[in-house]
Amino acid sequence: MMRSLAPGGPIREPDLTGFLAEALGDVGRVGDHVLAVVPDDTRTLPMPTIFEGLKELVLPRVGRLTVLIALGTHPPMSPAQLDAHLGPGWERSGIVVRQHEWRNPAALVELGSVPAPVVEELSGGRLAESVAVRIHRLALSVDRILIVNPVFPHEVVGFSGGHKYFFPGIAGPEILDASHWLGALITNPKVNGHRDTPVRALIERAADLVPTPRVGLSLVMQGHDLVGAFAGGVRDAWAAAADLSASTNIVWTDRSYRRILSVAPPMYRELWTAGKCMYKLEPVLADGGELIIYAPHLDAISPAHEAFILRVGYHTRDYFLAQMEGFWDVPRAVLAHSTHVKGIGRYERGVERPRARVVLATALSEAICERINLGYRDPETVDPAEFAGREADGTLLVPNAGERLYRLADGTIPDIDRL
Secondary structure: OOEEEOOOOOOOHHHHHHHHHHHOOOOOOOOOEEEEEEOOOOOOOOHHHHHHHHHHHHHHHHOEEEEEEOOOOOOOOOHHHHHHHHOOOHHHOOOEEEEOOOOOHHHEEEEEEEOHHHHHHHOOOOOOOOEEEEEEOHHHHOOEEEEEEEOOEEOOOEEOOHHHHOOOOOEOHHHHHHHHHHHHHHOHHHHOOOOOOHHHHHHHHHHOOOOOOEEEEEEEEEOOEEEEEEEEOHHHHHHHHHHHHHHHOEEEEOOOEEEEEEEOOOOOOOHHHHOHHHHOOHHHEEEEEEEEEEEOOOOOOOOOOHHHHHHHOOOOHHHHHOOHHHHOOOOHHHHHHHHHHHOOEEEEOOEEEEOOEEEEEEOOOHHHHHHOOOEEOOHHHOOHHHHOOOHHHOEEEEOOOOOOEEEEOOOOOOOHHHO
């Protein structure tokens, strides 16, 4: 049975608490071990209220409750970050909190694979390889799973949430690499904000291999306000949330912009996640334009992938496709991230021609930016106020970028074939 709360405006905390009492009231039976898969703090959602609901509404009934933070390949959260994310006192709640370990083979179990012919069909012929499906062992050792998933437009899968919190949220690297590379092959502008994508189809096929019963709690945010909550079957709850998110988190503009200042919020502590400040704006970045990721606090590329990124740098999809033999040992999730940050472009006769220019105004040095093939600007020279209110002259300021997608109202999408 699907439960929904979408009043057409912000949901007050008492109303959310009441909704959780209904939605969580039948999650698990007496004696069950329930696993709640939740996002880390690079996603906006009222996690302390939800954690309190798990403690008060689920734990006393079932007896065993574990929260697994779906890091994907993000770095583990520190105790202080967990305090802010889950709420003070989480360590004394009686709930076991664990964080995903994608690099630890002992933490994973193989479920099988998505066969090559199926992958080829689902991907529209873009990939023709078998994809191993591994997931955190907890997903098979519990009686029921609750997936807590905020739903935003997403560069790899179209809309985040749902079974994406299995794959790649608590998965092994194989499906992470395959899904991210498939999204990169399609390109960010053609994937982001589209509900039914080949990548979503691949993830759902992998999810069919997970035998554990589960339910979904899908949430829709508008900035820091919760505006929708849907509970029920994972796919149904996600689909309803994706439809609401499409109307809430896509900003339609009547023009493209030659200069965009995309301001990263503090929750993006590394370029791996702050790249969303490019992904969500690429559809309205004009040909030959410039996008500045403004994040004075950001001083890391990616703790998990930095060595590869320093070696490879940031390039267009076609740069890699023309010479894949030189990158055979680089995880394809890294190559995908590289192309998404750089944006679409051409690579012809040994010359790379990006469609637009991406500049970092961060704590990363000019030497590092040059090494990774991105532009540099001293953040001290950037005054966001100078970018405000200048849409008429082709300049756009986007505060708290990364979760809302900007697209052209006439439906035009940047396309390599038209460059």
